[in-house]
Amino acid sequence: MKQVGVHLLQSNATFDIEYTYLVEDTLVESGEIVRGSFVDVPFGVRKQLQTAVVWNLNKEADKSIRLKEISGVSKVRPPLTEEEMLLAEEMSRLYFCPISSCVKCLVPPEAPKGRQVNYAKLCITPEMVDELATSGQLKNIVHIRILENLKEGRRRVSDLAKEIGCTIAVFNTLAKRGYVSIEKDFFEEKHEIESSYSKQLNTYNKHTLNNEQQKAYDYLWRLIEKREFAECLLHGVTGSGKTELYLQLISQTVAEGGAALLLVPEISLTPQMTAHFKNRFGDNVAVLHSRLSDRERNIHWNKIKNGEVSIAIGARSAVFAPFENLRLIILDEEHEASYRSEDAAPRYHAAEIAETIAKIKGATVVYGSATPRVETYYRAIDKEIHYLSLKNRANKAPLPDVEIVDLKEERESGGIDRSGIFSRQLKTDMTNNYKNGKQTMLFVHRRGYSKQLLCESCGSTMKCGRCNMPMTYHEKGDRLICHHCGRTTPAPKICPACGGNAFEKRGIGTQRVADELKRIFPDANIVRMDTDTTSVKDGHEKLLAQFASGEAQFMVGTQMIAKGHDFPNVTLAGIISADSLINMPDYRAQERAFQLFTQMAGRAGRGDVPGKVIIQAYSVDDYAITAASNHDYDEFYKNEIVVREALYYPPFSSICIIRFMGENDMETYGIANAVCGKMRELKEASVEILGPARADIPKVNNKYRWVVTLKSCSRELLTRFLRKASQEKDILKTTGKVAKSISFHGR
Numbered sequence: 001m002k003q004v005g006v007h008l009l010q011s012n013a014t015f016d017i018e019y020t021y022l023v024e025d026t027l028v029e030s031g032e033i034v035r036g037s038f039v040d041v042p043f044g045v046r047k048q049l050q051t052a053v054v055w056n057l058n059k060e061a062d063k064s065i066r067l068k069e070i071s072g073v074s075k076v077r078p079p080l081t082e083e084e085m086l087l088a089e090e091m092s093r094l095y096f097c098p099i100s101s102c103v104k105c106l107v108p109p110e111a112p113k114g115r116q117v118n119y120a121k122l123c124i125t126p127e128m129v130d131e132l133a134t135s136g137q138l139k140n141i142v143h144i145r146i147l148e149n150l151k152e153g154r155r156r157v158s159d160l161a162k163e164i165g166c167t168i169a170v171f172n173t174l175a176k177r178g179y180v181s182i183e184k185d186f187f188e189e190k191h192e193i194e195s196s197y198s199k200q201l202n203t204y205n206k207h208t209l210n211n212e213q214q215k216a217y218d219y220l221w222r223l224i225e226k227r228e229f230a231e232c233l234l235h236g237v238t239g240s241g242k243t244e245l246y247l248q249l250i251s252q253t254v255a256e257g258g259a260a261l262l263l264v265p266e267i268s269l270t271p272q273m274t275a276h277f278k279n280r281f282g283d284n285v286a287v288l289h290s291r292l293s294d295r296e297r298n299i300h301w302n303k304i305k306n307g308e309v310s311i312a313i314g315a316r317s318a319v320f321a322p323f324e325n326l327r328l329i330i331l332d333e334e335h336e337a338s339y340r341s342e343d344a345a346p347r348y349h350a351a352e353i354a355e356t357i358a359k360i361k362g363a364t365v366v367y368g369s370a371t372p373r374v375e376t377y378y379r380a381i382d383k384e385i386h387y388l389s390l391k392n393r394a395n396k397a398p399l400p401d402v403e404i405v406d407l408k409e410e411r412e413s414g415g416i417d418r419s420g421i422f423s424r425q426l427k428t429d430m431t432n433n434y435k436n437g438k439q440t441m442l443f444v445h446r447r448g449y450s451k452q453l454l455c456e457s458c459g460s461t462m463k464c465g466r467c468n469m470p471m472t473y474h475e476k477g478d479r480l481i482c483h484h485c486g487r488t489t490p491a492p493k494i495c496p497a498c499g500g501n502a503f504e505k506r507g508i509g510t511q512r513v514a515d516e517l518k519r520i521f522p523d524a525n526i527v528r529m530d531t532d533t534t535s536v537k538d539g540h541e542k543l544l545a546q547f548a549s550g551e552a553q554f555m556v557g558t559q560m561i562a563k564g565h566d567f568p569n570v571t572l573a574g575i576i577s578a579d580s581l582i583n584m585p586d587y588r589a590q591e592r593a594f595q596l597f598t599q600m601a602g603r604a605g606r607g608d609v610p611g612k613v614i615i616q617a618y619s620v621d622d623y624a625i626t627a628a629s630n631h632d633y634d635e636f637y638k639n640e641i642v643v644r645e646a647l648y649y650p651p652f653s654s655i656c657i658i659r660f661m662g663e664n665d666m667e668t669y670g671i672a673n674a675v676c677g678k679m680r681e682l683k684e685a686s687v688e689i690l691g692p693a694r695a696d697i698p699k700v701n702n703k704y705r706w707v708v709t710l711k712s713c714s715r716e717l718l719t720r721f722l723r724k725a726s727q728e729k730d731i732l733k734t735t736g737k738v739a740k741s742i743s744f745h746g747r
């Protein structure tokens, strides 16, 4: 018997435990069990079978423990490759999480067997169907209609019978005559991605690259061709034709025998993007969107694994697509927040995974964006990664004019109406736009649960002196709280900046804006798009279709309206309150705001008529606003990087956020506090420990949330500290009703 070390797939431990099991020597010698094999092992007192991965083939274990034997090898899951195991180990190091949770990212969930149903398929050629019908050999109209239908491909018997209005027996008759065959297969679900919206899609054929594109293409191709690890930021203004560049690079990569992966934010995985890819690459593409069933996910995964396709396009988790000869990974809109996984450990960033995979495989990673993350741009300036820029719009459309409306002035001159939503300028422009039959998009930032105190006369927000973060207002106790360091103060009665004594506490939501629009334009159709209206099935697609068709003249929505959609008839975009974005309690608030303003500007004037953007704000001098109005990324970056350095935020530091969630507020706080205390006892000078502080959203689903923030100069130092703290002080041991999660920012 041999001793092997395995990782349990369903482990809920916060750190790695390698269990030792016995296995027959012959199983290892014959290669039936290798490193990476999935096996079943008896576990716990009840010896229930659990899935595990073999990690170590020669394990020295404590002889005093009675070991159990592995009970079988998985027949469905192929063993992990050495590269995949390396990736899992790297991830576990990067995110301080168990190897088993990383392995779970690499393999698709086991496919449910599903239901088998009958499909009818044509056994004769389409020409023979025509002949049978025209020659009169086939007289029954129902028979003819069925065969006509099957010319397009196989159909589910019950569906087609219902559509034509016949019995299922008719199919048996046709089968007996040898015209069709009936086969059993797993039921394929139809997906909303094929909804009405996709009917209005226009895709384009290959463009000849313009000079700028061609230069970028040549540069990138030289990197890809080398088959060595490389990263490149592709910084291209909106409309500079990045998609065409991607398509041609992918095409060339595939032509030379490589595989390529395009990652897009979930929200842009639209039928439009899919259509471009299907149009160019046909069946050589796997589309991995989040609405796939486990079965479909498995089918795609296997196609990729078996080399049946060499291109995949998908959202965040598609970064794990198991291409053998991957040579190119593109992250489109690399700044998008959806590349960060927040739901389960490991809370990874797709860019970091892409980087890790590319290092293992010797592939090139391209980060595309008009507004790259400050962290990415910093790496480019630092010459750590390659840098390319596209400064011109490919379709020659001019960038829209951006006008800033000073809400403070509007208020003082009585310009803003009683609702406090629309300035005179915005109202005038909306009215003209409406009269001219054009469409308008309005962006509203919903603050969710957190409210801030905004001085009504000068518009300044109350900030934490220590963190420079806006503090959140809590009605209970009339206090302000900093969600970063935990500091709290009574809400001021007088504004420290201007002496004013009136404060606005409420955030303006999408519903309020839509209601107000309806009041001003009673005959207009208004589409409201936020998490409330899009959570219904097909909601997102339907609303987009309604707006694309021109049926609605206004679209009001949150973040999700700013992205990727191409509506040529939109000539006006408005940002109702820029301050609410800038004042988010997050060190990336300015970055997010700048990105959003730029994206909104990208929405307006995509057609022949030039567009216009109106930004309403109190803090009109804020650099996120002024830089966006000048379409000037550098201006934004120069200001932002100074703040990041001064306050020791990424890219100058690395941050770890430990969240605690529990139903009992005091118990949750108690555990967070105890963990903090134990970590402080370690007296590690290179790690700063902040908190515990209430989370920016203090309560979700009846669970109270507290956060502890660690800051250090590198991720490496943070994870080393966490390892030490969990070994010596047991800080992460499972503590009953309080859940913990760890995420990282900065390298």
Ligand code: ADP
Pocket (backbone or CB within 6 Å): 204, 207, 208, 209, 210, 213, 236, 237, 238, 239, 240, 241, 242, 243, 244, 394, 395
């Ligand atoms: P980005 O992704 O950089 O914002 P897109 O890829 O959406 O830009 O391109 C904007 C528009 O420019 C698209 O309508 C596209 O068809 C067009 N386009 C791209 N490349 C060219 C080219 N070389 N010549 C003409 N038009 C182009």
Ligand code: ZN
Pocket (backbone or CB within 6 Å): 464, 465, 466, 467, 468, 469, 482, 483, 484, 485, 486, 487
């Ligand atoms: Zn603070």
